[in-house]
Amino acid sequence: MRQQGRFAVTCAGALTVAVALGACGGSGDVDDGTAKITLWHGYTGAQTEAITALGKQWNAEHPDQAVTLVFDGGNDDVLQKTTAGFVAGNYPDVAYEYGSSVGPLSRQPRLADLTERSQDPAVDWDDFFPAVKDASTVNGKVVAVPALVDNLALVYNKDLFARAGIAEPTPDWTWQDFRQAAAALTDKEAGVYGWSYVNDGTEDTVWRYLAMLWQAGGELLTADNKKPAFNSAAGLAALNQLRDMAVTDRSVYLDTGNQNYSNLFADGKIGMLWTGPWDLSSFDKVHYGVVRLPGYNGNHESISGPDLYMMFNRSDRKTDTAWAFTTWLTSPKVHLEYAIQTGDLPLRTSETKLPEYRSTYLKKYPGAEEFTDNLDNVQHARPNIPEYSQVSQAVGEMVQSVLLGQAQPQEALDSATETVQSVLAGS
Known part of the structure; x- marks a missing residue:
């Protein structure tokens, strides 16, 4: 899931790396x-x-x-x-x-x-x-x-936790622990948010939600990949958690997909990230820690x-x-x-x-x-089916609408389910 740039070299030598x-x-x-x-x-x-x-x-x-x-x-x-x-x-x-x-x-x-x-x-x-x-x-x-x-884990700023006077994350953290810490870390006057979520509606948005869905005991599709399965108690619990933090607590910086979250974290403006190993090299000046994701009922499943x-x-x-x-x-x-x-x-x-x-x-x-x-x-893999990109688009738009407060979680689930049903049916 790395952000890619451009690299210009010539086409000379036994080993060729071309610009295009x-x-x-x-x-x-x-x-x-x-x-x-x-x-x-x-x-x-x-x-x-x-x-x-x-x-x-x-x-x-x-x-x-x-x-x-x-x-x-x-x-x-x-x-x-x-x-x-x-x-x-x-x-x-x-x-x-x-x-x-x-x-x-x-x-x-x-x-x-x-x-x-x-x-x-x-x-x-x-x-x-x-x-x-x-x-x-x-x-x-x-x-x-x-x-x-790669995989997602919780990367956190130790100095911000100390400043807020709260205990650092542990491997046994629940989602309630996580929510409370994010709220305590948030300082609107100082421009500090407790957490950041990539909310551009792409796979960057989706795979974070999938980890939560699986932790809560849910599935994206049925075992035969023929029907959607995320419109469930688990799917609703995950969306409610996101809405509670982003809309009610306002403790979440919603990144638009420009990867600004990493710069803000490095500048001490975000307390916690769900991110992967690719970001660590950007945090060389941050006193950070890494721990597995918070979980539901002892399930701390991640995603790769x-x-x-x-x-x-x-x-x-x-x-x-x-x-x-x-x-x-x-x-x-x-x-x-x-x-x-x-x-x-x-x-x-x-x-x-x-x-x-x-x-x-x-x-x-x-x-x-x-x-x-x-x-x-990492216990699940995303389904290797030709329709996955369309499924991902529907789920990404679902999550995005909830984080922005544009739809209630159940309403968003119902709409995305209808879209995914059509995709899987070949409509």
Whole structure:
């Protein structure tokens, strides 16, 4: 769920990173008889530097399986660009995609089925955290290699808690504890809010609500993904909690999607965030703490938004290269090296047992261990169905309307349910 920017470089060298697809292009729809491949990505900053260095290392050691990296303009739009590439015939061999892209791309006949490959003992598929394995699977088939794992936890400003004279969050906090703390932290005259919620109606809005829904014992859809299930006591409890804090208490800063919440938190204007490890590097001047989310009835479930490397068939040789490169890139030692440079969480449990995890990674990224441990609280995966983006849009608009005080929770639930029913029915 990272915010992406633009990164401008030239198309020179054995490893290519392009500003846009047209600058260096995809592989085209023609198999040139080699095992060389093109990988599209939206990495910027430290991620670009890290994967570029590792790509050069791979190419030096595997000249017959060279990988060309192409910057696709940003991960936020890669699904649309990948889909357009199928029409134009310049789609990549591998694309870095958000987990929410899996559903739409699962219908693509060129998508590689990686199920048999994942059973290779050398890959140690079960070493990946369950959250990323679930995101990589559609109807029992493995369709991607995990690229990134994250989750939501509670990050809080220790100094603001001390100033307000209230105890810091604990792993056993309830939602009532959380609400009371947010109200106590809020100081309108000083421009301080207790909590912030991203309220632009996108997936950024939705996945925070889903964690609350699951904690309360609810589900987004029925087990067969045929009908909405969120219009329930659990769905209502979660929306009521949001309305009580945003509309009644006015203790919530509603971010419009411009990521201003991170700047405000860094400036001491927000007491608590539900955020992921990607924000920690922005808080180097904040005396912060990290703890798992508050919960309902002892359930502190979180949510993960894994990103994935998805492969598209041109030939067995190219798929062999794509599989070899991405599984090397996500192998324990290589990925931990990457994570030390970028701040990404480990993808595999074995990474946390390597000596560099504690000696280097955790020292460089305070609080990261809490996010890694919090992966145990990820029990659900968002449904990998083609209709998910439309379901998400309806739920996002539902949450947004409640946070803005434009609709009552039950009214919003009923409206969103009707929309999702139509979407799932193919209307």
